[in-house]
Amino acid sequence: RKEVEQDPGPFNVPEGATVAFNCTYSNSASQSFFWYRQDCRKEPKLLMSVYSSGNEDGRFTAQLNRASQYISLLIRDSKLSDSATYLCVVVGYGQNFVFGPGTRLSVLP
Amino acid sequence: GAVVSQHPSRVICKSGTSVKIECRSLDFQATTMFWYRQFPKQSLMLMATSNEGSKATYEQGVEKDKFLINHASLTLSTLTVTSAHPEDSSFYICSARLLRENSYNEQFFGPGTRLTVL
Numbered sequence: 001r002k003e004v005e006q007d008p009g010p011f012n013v014p015e016g017a018t019v020a021f022n023c024t025y026s027n028s029a030s031q032s033f034f035w036y037r038q039d040c041r042k043e044p045k046l047l048m049s050v051y052s053s054g055n056e057d058g059r060f061t062a063q064l065n066r067a068s069q070y071i072s073l074l075i076r077d078s079k080l081s082d083s084a085t086y087l088c089v090v091v092g093y094g095q096n097f098v099f100g101p102g103t104r105l106s107v108l109p
Numbered sequence: 110g111a112v113v114s115q116h117p118s119r120v121i122c123k124s125g126t127s128v129k130i131e132c133r134s135l136d137f138q139a140t141t142m143f144w145y146r147q148f149p150k151q152s153l154m155l156m157a158t159s160n161e162g163s164k165a166t167y168e169q170g171v172e173k174d175k176f177l178i179n180h181a182s183l184t185l186s187t188l189t190v191t192s193a194h195p196e197d198s199s200f201y202i203c204s205a206r207l208l209r210e211n212s213y214n215e216q217f218f219g220p221g222t223r224l225t226v227l
Contacts, residue, residue, distance in 0.1 A: 041200070095206070
């Protein structure tokens with residue numbers, strides 16, 4: 001089993017739609033969790049951290065379920081500019097980042 | 110703040126040559142930097158952890174003699190791909206860890222270097 005797994009995608013949604021991505025991780029000792037966004041041929045950029053209590057940043061909501069070892073990202077009112085690959089990142093005791101394979105989102109006009 | 114640069118952004122070389130990629134933290138000191146490789150339509154795979162003043166730690170399956178890492182200062186790490194072959198063609202991305210007091214340690218990524226070996 002891979003250390004971090006994500007919905008394979010791609011997700012093709014119309015503008016204004018709500019879309020949710022899921023991520024599961026295998027290491028129960030993982031400490032920190034993030035969602036990164038990566039545009040084509042660019043480096044990953046931090047989208048948001050994921051906290052146990054859940055957190056929201058504008059149209060983006062991230063949630064963590066430690067018991068199920070599951071992370072989610074919800075995007076409301078999708079914009080064309082949201083089109084990208086979304087990477088789930090899990091950090092263990094060694095502080096190393098483990099990236100999921102990514103889920104590609106295309107928001108269509 | 111927390112900007113990381115990489116140079117060159119793109120390089121094309123002949124098979125058998127060596128290529129050096131630089132990673133710099135521009136506005137903070139980084140005792141730890143990371144080198145990743147990303148093949149098309151795949152995620153980032155950690156190659157090695159670069160530690161200032163000491164040897165790098167390589168992930169399983171990554172040849173340390175082929176991918177030479179030097180972290181000579183708190184703002185610079187270099188990755189040298191020696192005797193490059195076409196299968197080494199990839200997107201190489203570095204990141205630098207920013208240590209924060211009483212908070213998680215965030216990594217900031219460089220813009221990446223696209224290596225093409227002919």
